[in-house]
Amino acid sequence: MGMARRDLAFVVEAAHRREETLNGIAVHTLESGECDGWPFVAAVGDPALRERVVALCEVRGMTAVTLCDPSVQRHDSVRIGDGGIIAPGAVLTVDITLGDHVHVNIGASISHDAVLGSFSIVSPGARIAGHVTLGRRVFVGVGATIINGTPGAPLVVGDDAVIAAGACVVGPVAKGIRVMGVPAKAG
Ligand SMILES: CC(C)(COP(=O)(O)OP(=O)(O)OC[C@H]1O[C@@H](n2cnc3c(N)ncnc32)[C@H](O)[C@@H]1OP(=O)(O)O)[C@@H](O)C(=O)NCCC(=O)NCCS
Known part of the structure; x- marks a missing residue:
């Protein structure tokens, strides 16, 4: 890197x-x-x-320190906290805030107005749409998708939630809950 x-x-x-x-x-x-x-x-x-x-x-x-691979595409408005790891091929569009020690893995994409809490992990190929707020220590599995919220009502995933590999999250996820499947449900 x-x-x-x-x-x-x-x-x-x-x-x-x-x-x-x-x-x-x-x-x-x-x-x-x-x-x-x-x-x-x-x-x-x-x-x-x-x-x-x-x-x-x-x-x-x-x-x-923060490691951000040179291949990463991101706008200047993207703020990355201390200890961030942004892996090759990740794309972060605009007006995004990452807390401290967030890991965005290879080929993941994060869209506008997303907020990711500290220690959260976005696995390879996952897709986070606009106006999504992840709490602290959220795990997003490989290839998972979280659809968009809206400017006044971001889609919120609570602290310590787990989004299973391949899940499609279409609504809020409470703290500490594991969701899986399409559309994602607790399980
Ligand atoms: C969700 C997850 C954490 C569950 O792990 P687990 O507790 O070991 O679960 P199990 O493998 O015992 O499976 C439990 C049940 O959930 C189902 N299941 C597991 N993962 C699933 C997934 N991603 N989507 C849908 N169903 C899933 C299993 O088929 C099983 O169903 P059954 O009880 O009807 O047989 C795990 O499967 C997962 O998705 N991990 C993310 C891996 C990843 O993204 N790694 C990134 C590395 S860079």
């Missing part, structure tokens, strides 16, 4: 370290102190775990 490989490292808790390198990239442990003060992004695909990882890194004096 626009960085030389030598500038990258994985940092994991010691209990999760299985190897010294992964795909040619060094794996360090958080507890070693070697990475204290480094810039970081949380590269985990579960929103709650993402929040936990961020807290662990911040305790070590690490500073969140």
Whole structure:
């Protein structure tokens, strides 16, 4: 994503370290102190775990940075919070606000006037239409679609909701609810 490989490292808790390198990239442990003060992004695909990882890194004096692939298309009005990861081929149109540590994965699209809460994850190929508001720690599965809200009434997905892969969300989703299918229903 626009960085030389030598500038990258994985940092994991010691209990999760299985190897010294992964795909040619060094794996360090958080507890070693070697990475204290480094810039970081949380590269985990579960929103709650993402929040936990961020807290662990911040305790070590690490500073969140944003990674946005050069292939990403976005208007200047798109605001990306600290620790954002915007992967290749993503498209973010206009007047969009991403909270901190949001991950927009490959080929996903986010339309005008969307707001995505901190730690939320938009999986590959998902489609978020205009005037949609996601709470914190929302997971949007691969290929899912969320239809548009309106200027006075955004379509709201509550904190910690899970949108299953391939679902089509056509109305509000309450906090902590998992929805699936077309049209999406709790399940
Ligand atoms: C929704 C999801 C979280 C459910 O996972 P789970 O709790 O392990 O669910 P299970 O696989 O046990 O399936 C439970 C039921 O839901 C159904 N189901 C699972 N995923 C579904 C989906 N995406 N759409 C419709 N139905 C689904 C299963 O067929 C099963 O139905 P049954 O009880 O009638 O047999 C998961 O299937 C999913 O969509 N994950 C998103 C994956 C993804 O996007 N990853 C991105 C990686 S970058």
